[in-house]
Amino acid sequence: MAEYWFIADGFEERVRENLQSELEAEVDLDFGIPEKDFNTAGKGSSELKNLLKRLGVDSDILRRIAVASYEAEINVAAHSQGGVMKSAVYDDHIHVRFVDEGPGIADIEQAMVPGYSTADDLVRELGFGAGLGLPNIKKNSDAMHIVSEKGASTLLEFIIYFS
Amino acid sequence: MNKADSKYFHAIQILEDNCTGCTACVRVCPTEAIRVRDRKASIDPYRCVDCGNCVSVCEFHAIIPASDPLDIIKNYKYRLAIISSSFFGQFSEDISYAIAKQAVLQLGFDEVAEEASVTNFMVKMIREYIRENRDKRPILSSNCPAVVRLIQVKFPSLLPNLFHQEAPMSILTRFLRDKICREKNVSDEDLGIFLIVPCVAHVTAVHQPEGAYKHLQDGAFSTGMIYGKVREIIKDVQNHPVPIDTYPHGLTWALSGVQAELVDTDDIRALSVNGIDNVMDILSRVEDHYLDQYDYIVLRSCTNGCVGGCLNVENPFVAMSRIKKMIKEGKSVDGDISEMEKLYRDGEFKVSPLAPRPIMELDKDIKKAIQKMKKINEFLTMLPGLNCSACGSPTCYALAEDIVLGKATLDDCVVLKRKPSEDDD
Numbered sequence: 001m002a003e004y005w006f007i008a009d010g011f012e013e014r015v016r017e018n019l020q021s022e023l024e025a026e027v028d029l030d031f032g033i034p035e036k037d038f039n040t041a042g043k044g045s046s047e048l049k050n051l052l053k054r055l056g057v058d059s060d061i062l063r064r065i066a067v068a069s070y071e072a073e074i075n076v077a078a079h080s081q082g083g084v085m086k087s088a089v090y091d092d093h094i095h096v097r098f099v100d101e102g103p104g105i106a107d108i109e110q111a112m113v114p115g116y117s118t119a120d121d122l123v124r125e126l127g128f129g130a131g132l133g134l135p136n137i138k139k140n141s142d143a144m145h146i147v148s149e150k151g152a153s154t155l156l157e158f159i160i161y162f163s
Numbered sequence: 164m165n166k167a168d169s170k171y172f173h174a175i176q177i178l179e180d181n182c183t184g185c186t187a188c189v190r191v192c193p194t195e196a197i198r199v200r201d202r203k204a205s206i207d208p209y210r211c212v213d214c215g216n217c218v219s220v221c222e223f224h225a226i227i228p229a230s231d232p233l234d235i236i237k238n239y240k241y242r243l244a245i246i247s248s249s250f251f252g253q254f255s256e257d258i259s260y261a262i263a264k265q266a267v268l269q270l271g272f273d274e275v276a277e278e279a280s281v282t283n284f285m286v287k288m289i290r291e292y293i294r295e296n297r298d299k300r301p302i303l304s305s306n307c308p309a310v311v312r313l314i315q316v317k318f319p320s321l322l323p324n325l326f327h328q329e330a331p332m333s334i335l336t337r338f339l340r341d342k343i344c345r346e347k348n349v350s351d352e353d354l355g356i357f358l359i360v361p362c363v364a365h366v367t368a369v370h371q372p373e374g375a376y377k378h379l380q381d382g383a384f385s386t387g388m389i390y391g392k393v394r395e396i397i398k399d400v401q402n403h404p405v406p407i408d409t410y411p412h413g414l415t416w417a418l419s420g421v422q423a424e425l426v427d428t429d430d431i432r433a434l435s436v437n438g439i440d441n442v443m444d445i446l447s448r449v450e451d452h453y454l455d456q457y458d459y460i461v462l463r464s465c466t467n468g469c470v471g472g473c474l475n476v477e478n479p480f481v482a483m484s485r486i487k488k489m490i491k492e493g494k495s496v497d498g499d500i501s502e503m504e505k506l507y508r509d510g511e512f513k514v515s516p517l518a519p520r521p522i523m524e525l526d527k528d529i530k531k532a533i534q535k536m537k538k539i540n541e542f543l544t545m546l547p548g549l550n551c552s553a554c555g556s557p558t559c560y561a562l563a564e565d566i567v568l569g570k571a572t573l574d575d576c577v578v579l580k581r582k583p584s585e586d587d588d
Binding site for chain 1: 319320447450451452453523524525526527528529530532533536537540
C-alpha cells in the first residue's frame with residue numbers, strides 16, 4: 001500500500017486537529033461517479049459549488065474548491081471503475097473524499113509529476129488526460145492525502161479552509 | 164411608463180387577471196425569481212435579470228413586456244431613433260433594408276441612426292481594451308443587459324471581467340446627443356433619443372442603465388410595435404423611395420457568432436455563446452478559470468444573439484439567415500470614426516464599476532448560512548422530490564428554501580396535502 005501526503009505550510013496543526021476530531025459535518029453532500037461517464041462527471045463538483053455559493057464562501061476559495069473537486073471527480077471517472085465523492089462541510093473548512101473501486105495508482109510519486117498521464121485513448125479523445133489532474137488538486141488544496149494500492153481501491157481526500 | 168416602487172425597475176408586467184397560476188414561468192426562470200402564490204405569479208425584482216424567458220413561455224398573455232408608446236416622441240422638438248441591428252432581419256425579403264429604414268424615419272422621426280454604424284468602431288475599441296487589460300482574462304462582452312445583470316446576481320466575482328464601456332447604442336447616443344445639439348442648434352431637453360429594441364432587457368436598460376455616468380436615452384420602443392407601424396405605411400414608402408445610408412456589414416452585431424469572429428484575430432481568441440442556459444454554464448467555467456485560453460467571450464442571453472429577443476416578430480434562425488444575406492450582398496458606407504475614437508480616449512464611454520447584487524447567499528454569516536442550509540435539508544427530506552412546481556416554487560429545494568426564509572409553509576406542497584404520510588396513522 002502506498003500513501004502520499006501534502007500539507008501546505010502553516011496548516012499542519014489545523015489539519016491534524018481536524019482529522020483527529022470526531023466532529024460531525026454540518027452539511028454532507030454525496031455523489032456517485034460512474035466509470036467513463038463524461039456526461040455526468042463534473043456534476044458533483046458543480047452541485048458542491050452551488051451549495052458553497054449559498055453558504056457565501058469567498059469567491060477565490062470557492063474557485064479552489066471547485067477546481068480541486070472537478071479534477072478529482074474527472075480522475076475517478078477517467079481512471080477507475082467508478083466511485084463516490086463525499087463532501088463534508090464544516091463551518092470553517094471543507095473535507096472532500098473520493099473513494100473508487102480500483103484499479104489503484106501504480107506509482108503515486110510519478111502520478112504527481114505534471115504532464116505524466118496513464119489515460120487511455122478514449123479519455124484523451126474526450127480532451128482529458130493531460131496529466132495535470134493531481135498536481136492541480138495539490139495546488140488548490142491546503143491538505144491532500146492519497147492512499148492507493150495497485151489492483152485495489154484509491155482514496156483521495158483534500159481539505160480547504162474558508163479563511 | 165409605469166415605474167414600480169421597487170429599487171429595481173423591470174420592463175415586465177404581470178396582468179393578474181390573466182394569470183391562471185400555471186407555473187410555466189416559474190419553471191423557466193434562470194434566477195428562480197418567480198413564485199406563484201394564491202394562483203398568481205409575482206416576480207422578485209431583486210432577482211429578475213429581464214431575460215424574457217417568462218414573457219415567451221406565458222400562454223395566457225399574463226406576462227407582458229412593457230415598452231414605451233410611440234406618442235412620447237411628441238414631447239420632443241427633435242427626434243432621433245436608433246435602431247438595433249436585429250430589426251432588419253424581421254422583414255420578408257421583398258422589403259429592402261433601405262426601405263425598412265426609411266419607413267422608420269417616416270413614423271415621425273427627424274433622423275434615424277443604426278447600431279450597425281458603430282460596429283467597426285466597437286471592434287477596434289474592444290480589441291484595444293482587451294490588449295490594455297491582459298491581466299483580466301477573459302474579457303466578457305457587456306452589450307447584453309440580461310447577461311450583465313445575470314453576472315451581478317449569480318457570478319459577482321466576474322464583474323471585473325466585464326467590458327467596462329457603454330454598449331454600441333449608448334455610445335451612439337452619447338456621440339449623437341452632443342453632435343445634434345451642436346449642429347442642429349437644439350437644447351439637450353428638446354432632443355429626444357429613442358431606441359428600437361429586440362428585448363425587455365434593453366427596455367429596462369434604457370430606464371435604469373447600469374453604471375451610466377450621463378443622460379442617455381428618453382425611451383425604448385419594441386421592435387414588434389414598430390414593425391406593425393412600418394407595415395402600415397410600407398406600400399407608400401416603397402412607391403416613394405429616397406436615398407438612405409445603410410450599414411450591412413455592421414449588422415453582425417445582431418449575431419453573437421459573427422460578432423466573435425470579427426473580434427477574433429492573431430493575438431485575440433474569441434468565443435461566442437448564446438442562450439441563457441449556455442451562458443450560465445460558460446460563466447460557471449470562467450469562474451473556475453477553465454476558459455482562460457479565451458481573451459474575449461461574446462455572451463448573449465437569447466438564441467443566436469439579439470435576433471432571438473422576445474420583442475422580435477421573426478424566428479431567430481430565419482432572421483439570422485436574412486441578416487447574413489444582407490451582410491454578404493450589401494455595400495457599407497464606411498463612416499469616419501475618428502471623432503468617436505477621440506471621445507473614447509477622453510473616457511466619454513466609460514461606465515462606473517458595476518456593483519454585485521448577490522442572490523445566492525443564504526446569510527452574510529457563514530455559520531448562520533450553514534444553520535439555514537441544515538434546516539433547508541430537513542424540509543427537503545419531508546418534501547416529495549417531484550419538482551412539480553405545483554406549490555408555486557420552481558423545485559422542492561426552492562420550496563424548502565422559501566419555507567426557511569419565511570416565504571412559504573409546508574402546507575404549500577400540494578402533493579403532501581393530498582396524500583397524508585403513511586406513517587401518520
